Amino acid sequence: MYGLLGRIKAVAGQRDALVALLLEGTGEMPGCLSYIVAKDNDDPDAIWVTEVWGSRESHQASLQLPAVRAVIPRARPLIAGFDNRHETEPVGGIGLPA
């Protein structure tokens, strides 16, 4: 498995709009095992996205999906920056397909 986690800082006041866009892009993503969008409780502009994919390749391929490509230019003006980006190897737990 391949994992990604990171924080997105929204432009002030645009977090909810950005959250909605991020969720809109996640309809059909082959190989995506988990993709959770969460608001940071301590920063009113910050969003955490935590992802688990079957492989690094399935994540890469998702970036070419029409639904994902359609969201990117709409999301960009709402994003102030990214930080805390980490690549991981998920090992197991709850909330992944058996």
Next chain:
Amino acid sequence: MYGLLGRIKAVAGQRDALVALLLEGTGEMPGCLSYIVAKDNDDPDAIWVTEVWGSRESHQASLQLPAVRAVIPRARPLIAGFDNRHETEPVGGIGLPA
């Protein structure tokens, strides 16, 4: 929903043992919607744990579960420290119960 994410640094050479213990403690946790254990790709001692619970209370209650309480004293000597702890409000995505 209530979310937690954070990084655990294992004592050098003990990451795999600590991962196994963390997964052992996750058998039956009422209200736990997602609990994913992942190895950091850039730090051979680091583990990310990302959690989603139905509520803050269900997370609190889990700390009293016998299986969780049994794991804590066994895990402690394998842990060098914690960092990057963040509380979140998960909003949706893939890998959560509908």
